Amino acid sequence: MLKPEDFFDLEGNHLKELFKNAEYVWDGLKNISEYIKNNITPNVSNLRKGSSFLSKDMIIYDGRVLESGFIIDTVKGIVRKDGIVLEGAAIIYAGAVLMDDEICIGKGTIVESGVLIKGPAIIGENNEIRHGAYIRGNVIIGNRCVVGHTTEMKTAVMLGESKAGHFAYIGDSILGKVNLGAGTKLANLKIMESKIVVNIDDKRYETGLRKFGAICADGVETGCNSVTMPGSLLSRNTLLYPNATGRGYYAPNTIIKLRQNQETEGRK
Numbered sequence: 001m002l003k004p005e006d007f008f009d010l011e012g013n014h015l016k017e018l019f020k021n022a023e024y025v026w027d028g029l030k031n032i033s034e035y036i037k038n039n040i041t042p043n044v045s046n047l048r049k050g051s052s053f054l055s056k057d058m059i060i061y062d063g064r065v066l067e068s069g070f071i072i073d074t075v076k077g078i079v080r081k082d083g084i085v086l087e088g089a090a091i092i093y094a095g096a097v098l099m100d101d102e103i104c105i106g107k108g109t110i111v112e113s114g115v116l117i118k119g120p121a122i123i124g125e126n127n128e129i130r131h132g133a134y135i136r137g138n139v140i141i142g143n144r145c146v147v148g149h150t151t152e153m154k155t156a157v158m159l160g161e162s163k164a165g166h167f168a169y170i171g172d173s174i175l176g177k178v179n180l181g182a183g184t185k186l187a188n189l190k191i192m193e194s195k196i197v198v199n200i201d202d203k204r205y206e207t208g209l210r211k212f213g214a215i216c217a218d219g220v221e222t223g224c225n226s227v228t229m230p231g232s233l234l235s236r237n238t239l240l241y242p243n244a245t246g247r248g249y250y251a252p253n254t255i256i257k258l259r260q261n262q263e264t265e266g267r268k
Helices: 032-039
Strands: 058-061 064-066 071-073 078-081 090-092 103-105 121-123 139-141 146-149 152-154 156-158 163-166 169-171 197-200 203-206 214-216 232-234 254-256 264-266
Touching: 032 121, 032 139, 139 152, 152 156
Parallel strands: 103 121, 121 139, 139 156, 146 163, 152 169, 214 232
Antiparallel strands: 058 064, 058 090, 071 078, 197 203, 254 264
């Protein structure tokens, strides 16, 4: 019920090792720093050249940094040089801020102007990191993800095909194949100072974590301006309705609605 495979389809996922020896799904949060340390291949030092702010559009292609001689099709997100499409080229637009060298940007990823990235961070392939996104460090982004406008990530993981397109906060959380509605906030810190405890059917699970946002399993969707309380576990195919608040553990296929007493029901 609380194992990583109960929440995520990890077969063939290159981030599966994040959960090595994990008894509970939230143990993956404890492994983020070590995973990054063992797997990061930084590739932005030649973009930065000692400066955090990129003053012009730049490309990472085939392990090399290109500063000129290319044309970017901003609609299709492809790069051409001498009339030839550079398959898998990563685009980092002028105005992006890369705060240090401990950053890896994968093939086909687009980093728009106004993005700020602090390392260590592994950003995989074919991702959209949109204008105003703030990646604060200890972040792992898989493949085909969206980190949207004014979305903030900190000590968090997107396992792949994870979408947080608008105004989200993702702190100390793990996301599978999910879609977060605009304004979704995954709160990660209790008001009263104590470690997070998960209570399920009168059983207490001591997570050992002072900061713990949410685990959002494959198929989870959240509505606009929804919130999860620290230590929330949204199992597969759970729906969190607009303006509603999720708290604690939810079984698969649950619908969480905004009602007088914050009732839940099974998903049809």
